[in-house]
Amino acid sequence: MGGVVVYEPDDETEVEGLPWAVTFEASSGEEWASFVCGPYEREDAVGLAEAVVSQRTGVSAIVEPLLPVEDVADVLATIDELREEEDPE
Numbered sequence: 001m002g003g004v005v006v007y008e009p010d011d012e013t014e015v016e017g018l019p020w021a022v023t024f025e026a027s028s029g030e031e032w033a034s035f036v037c038g039p040y041e042r043e044d045a046v047g048l049a050e051a052v053v054s055q056r057t058g059v060s061a062i063v064e065p066l067l068p069v070e071d072v073a074d075v076l077a078t079i080d081e082l083r084e085e086e087d088p089e
């Protein structure tokens with residue numbers, strides 16, 4: 001059985017005004033490549049994800065904002081931050 005997961009940012013994260021994407025992926029033991037759709041407004045992304053999952057079994061959807069990274073340094077900084085969160089020393 002599939003479902004919809006919607007990214008709910010913490011209070012410190014500013015996502016208002018960002019574009020949103022939906023990643024559709026297999027669930028319930030099915031095998032097929034996931035894919036990303038977007039950009040959308042948040043409400044449109046959630047609506048699309050819910051509509052697809054309600055009409056098709058074996059599908060999950062993840063709705064999340066697209067991060068505004070502009071260059072390699074931004075991506076590397078984000079990776080470093082995520083690594084720190086996972087492995088605080």
